[in-house]
Amino acid sequence: MKNWEPYRLGDFLERQYDSVSVDSYTKYKRITIKTKGQGIELRDEVEGVEIGTKNQFKVKYNQFLLSKIDAMNGAFGIVPENCDDGIITGNFWTYNLNEEIIERKFLELLCFKQEFTKFSIAASEGTTNRKYLRESKFLNLSISLPSLTEQRCIISKIEEVKSRLETINKLRLEQEQEMNNLRYSVFLELQQNYTSTRIGDVLVSQNRSVTIELDKIYKQVTVSGNHRGVSLRCLIKGSEIGSKQYLAKKGDFIISKIDARNAAMGMISEELDEALVTGDFPLFGFADSINPLFFYHFSNTPYFDNACKEASEGTTNRVRIKMDRFYNIQIPMPTIEEQNRIVELLEKSNEIKKTHKEQEGELKQLMPSLLDKAFKGEL
Numbered sequence: 001m002k003n004w005e006p007y008r009l010g011d012f013l014e015r016q017y018d019s020v021s022v023d024s025y026t027k028y029k030r031i032t033i034k035t036k037g038q039g040i041e042l043r044d045e046v047e048g049v050e051i052g053t054k055n056q057f058k059v060k061y062n063q064f065l066l067s068k069i070d071a072m073n074g075a076f077g078i079v080p081e082n083c084d085d086g087i088i089t090g091n092f093w094t095y096n097l098n099e100e101i102i103e104r105k106f107l108e109l110l111c112f113k114q115e116f117t118k119f120s121i122a123a124s125e126g127t128t129n130r131k132y133l134r135e136s137k138f139l140n141l142s143i144s145l146p147s148l149t150e151q152r153c154i155i156s157k158i159e160e161v162k163s164r165l166e167t168i169n170k171l172r173l174e175q176e177q178e179m180n181n182l183r184y185s186v187f188l189e190l191q192q193n194y195t196s197t198r199i200g201d202v203l204v205s206q207n208r209s210v211t212i213e214l215d216k217i218y219k220q221v222t223v224s225g226n227h228r229g230v231s232l233r234c235l236i237k238g239s240e241i242g243s244k245q246y247l248a249k250k251g252d253f254i255i256s257k258i259d260a261r262n263a264a265m266g267m268i269s270e271e272l273d274e275a276l277v278t279g280d281f282p283l284f285g286f287a288d289s290i291n292p293l294f295f296y297h298f299s300n301t302p303y304f305d306n307a308c309k310e311a312s313e314g315t316t317n318r319v320r321i322k323m324d325r326f327y328n329i330q331i332p333m334p335t336i337e338e339q340n341r342i343v344e345l346l347e348k349s350n351e352i353k354k355t356h357k358e359q360e361g362e363l364k365q366l367m368p369s370l371l372d373k374a375f376k377g378e379l
Contacts, residue, residue: 004146009119010139012102013095018058020087024049029086031059031079033067037114039077040065042086056087057094062104064095068133071120077111078104093135106151109158113371115143154374161367179349180300186342187301190332200327202295203284208247210276214239219275223254225262227300230254230272245276246283251292253284253299260321261312263305267296282323290331294339297346298331 022028025048032043048054059065061084066076069091079086079094088094097104110116123138124131146154212218215238222233248254250273256264257280268275268283277283286292298304311325334342 003150004144006142006144007101008139009141009143012098013064013139014098015135016060016063016094016096018060018094020056020058022048022051022054022056022087028056029083031065031083031086031088031092033065033070033075033077033092035070036074037077037111037117038074039111040079040083042083051087053089056089057092059086059088059092059094060084062097064097064107065092066116066120066133067092068135071133072117072124072131074114074117076116076120078108100148102145103148103151103155105155105159106145109155109371109374113368113375115375119143158367158370158374161370165367175349179346182349183297183346184301184303186346187298187303187332190334190342191303194332194334196330197333198327199295199329199331202287202290202331202333203253203327204287206246206249206252206283206285208249208283210245210247212238212241212245218245219272221248221254221268221272221275221277221281223256223259223264223266223281225259225264227263227266229266230268232272232275241276243278245278246281248275248277248283249273251285253286253292253295254281255308255321255326256281257320257323260326261309261319263308265299265308267292289333289336291336291339291343293343293347295331297343304329 027045027047028051029045030043030051031040033040059079061079061081063079064076065079065088069075097107119138119141120133123135123141124133125137126132145151217235217237218241220233220236221230223230248268250268250270252268254266254268254277258264286295307329308321308326311329312319312321314320
């Protein structure tokens with residue numbers, strides 16, 4: 001790293017002790033630090049009477065904060081403004097920054113890249129399950145830093161990519177909302193203008209039982225709630241599969257009996273063709289009278305979500321969808337030609353959303369590469 005100067009961590013981190021004696025009738029902000037360099041956030045605001053440990057420490061906006069217990073897992077970061085004057089226990093250490101050596105945002109990038117995870121591991125002592133961070137050792141560790149001018153240049157380049165990510169994410173969220181509104185309005189109009197039928201008359205149950213081969217590797221899927229769809233859960237050897245399994249095929253509609261009330265459903269993609277599922281995840285094909293994508297878009301409406309909630313019952317931890325009620329959910333049924341027209345309209349909007357998602361993914365992949373180059377002095 002050309003022209004980067006070596007420093008001790010203690011050259012720019014100065015430990016602070018701002019002790020607080022908790023008063024039972026005063027309200028306090030409690031702070032939590034996420035692992036993997038994901039930063040600091042406000043946990044809650046509570047009356048002092050609810051706080052068990054009365055000897056606490058105050059943190060200030062822009063201080064560096066770490067968990068001496070969980071720093072090895074990336075629990076550190078810069079205190080955000082909404083956490084100013086928050087309180088922590090003695091298991092957390094706070095530091096002021098010497099900003100003549102390091103920019104606050106540059107230190108944030110170091111946290112995000114989890115450089116302090118490496119420092120924390122190097123400065124910890126003890127047995128495997130009881131390692132503790134030694135502060136003197138931690139502050140004596142060495143790091144090379146560029147000049148403040150170069151730090152600001154690196155920050156500017158990274159912030160530009162982050163800004164593009166935030167813009168694309170905002171556009172994607174707006175597009176998703178517009179898509180949901182369009183979809184809902186379309187099906188509301190269809191309900192007014194067309195007769196409805198039971199979805200049990202247009203869905204075709206698929207019960208492809210599988211004889212498991214012990215040495216074969218199989219795909220298993222997971223079905224996420226809130227319409228996040230179906231994804232690969234794992235690859236698993238047949239000998240590790242204990243329960244009865246069923247074969248999913250590309251284009252199948254799948255729901256979770258347990259989580260249908262939370263919109264855990266979706267379509268089996270080409271990548272998940274011939275994956276395995278248990279009987280808790282019913283699979284369906286479609287009658288000739290319905291376009292599968294027409295049903296898919298219908299399944300993404302608030303009407304269908306509410307219908308699945310009403311079709312589910314049971315105790316708190318064992319609520320499951322009742323299939324007879326599920327089959328009786330009503331769907332408006334225009335002609336197949338009208339269905340195709342509606343699908344074409346909705347899929348055009350969907351393509352814009354997919355483009356934004358792909359761009360967001362590309363930029364997220366770019367970020368680690370940029371950070372790696374930045375801390376090698378190659379930006």
